Amino acid sequence: MRDKVVVCAYHNVGYRCLEELLRQGADVRLVFSHEDSPGEEIWFQSVRALAARHGIPCLTSSINAPENRAMIAELAPDFLLSFYYRNMISPEVLALAGRGALNMHGSYLPRYRGRVPVNWAVIKGERATGATLHYMVEKPDAGEIVDQQQVEIAFEDTAFDVFNKVTEAAVTVLRRSWPQLVAGTAARIPMDLKAGNYCGGRKPEDGRIDWSLSALEIYNLVRGVTHPYPGAFTTLAGKKLLVWQAFPVEGTGEPGRVLSAQPLLVGTGSGLLELRRLQLEGAAELCAADFVQATPCDGALFT
Template structure:
């Protein structure tokens, strides 16, 4: 008899990992996902649609509700698997999985435990991250590691570029690990939390640019929160100005001061930042040349 599996999943990682489980013939009895937020750009695939195509019941109420705990207790799953599910799963729910509850995390643990690990890795200028399958415990992203796959972060990669690499890595990890989990031969490597770090979630307001930082640090912020995320921003003449694309350049200038318009260069705490794609609140996104033609800004101070 096959192991009974319950999957908590959302986003592309959730879609691709559920797809891989089904490809391997896993007996997925129930899926928990989320309603799409009306304030979020929905650029990723739908776990609910995938479950529906395979005739698998899918609930968008939290897996932690008393009713859903009762449902899981009756189902008595062997495995509970979490793939980019956004709710912290309680220990009471985790205990209902007879053979274990596991999570696929978007970093090379123990580095970047917590929320939005891919964005944080890009913002912090990391050159590598990864995907990690680990057992879930009460503390987030802290249980024994089953398998990991490292991916490189190129200097020009945006968070979306890295997210796509990590998604592929997550599927690779699951493809290797699922047969071992079923057989009972999967490794369990204790996580050394002292060797890692924990990061909290990010809000759109966290994208505000501090021009006293170096050009490279600001560039990392821009590429870490650019499309499809809310974007990095500054203020020009009292109006919010989104910076969707930029690149560091050599030179000096007062932090936040526009020192050139061809190309569009702004001073920082160390070096210059070339702004390449911009958008004033309520206006269209423009390349730098078109933006300068429409909005003369030489000598302006951005804040």
């Protein structure tokens, strides 16, 4: 008899990993996912639609709800697998998986434990990250590692670019690891938490640009929260100004002061930042040349 599996999944990582499990013939009995948030740009594939196509029941209520915990206990799954599921899963639910509960995390653990690891890795200027399959314990992203795959972060990659790389790495890890988990031969490597770090979630207001930082640090913020994320922003004449694309260049200038309109260069704490795509609150997104034509800003101060 095949091992019974309960899957918690959302977003592209959830979709692709569930798809890979089904491709390998896993006996997925139940899926937990999320309702899409009306305030979020939905650019990713639907786990619920995938489950429906395969006739698998899919619930969007919390897996920790008493009625769901009772349902899982009755099902008595061998494995509980989490792929980009946004809720912490209680220890009581984790204990219901006879052969183990595992999570696919979007970083090369133990680095960037916690929330939005791809965005944080780009914002912090990392040159690599990855995907890690690990056992779940009460503490987040802290259980034994089964397998992981590293990916490169190129200097011009946005968080979206890196997320796509991490998604592919997650599928690669699961493709290797699932047969080993079923066979009972998968690795269980203790995680050295002291060698890593933990990051919390981010809110749209965390995208405010601090012009006293270096051009490189601001550039990393811009590419770490650009489309499809909420974007980095500053203020121009009392209006919110989103910066969707930028690039660091050499030079000096007062932090936040526009030094040139063609190209659009702004001073920072170290170096200059060339702004390439912008969007004034309530207006359309424009390339820098069109923006300065519509909104003269030479000598202006961004705050």
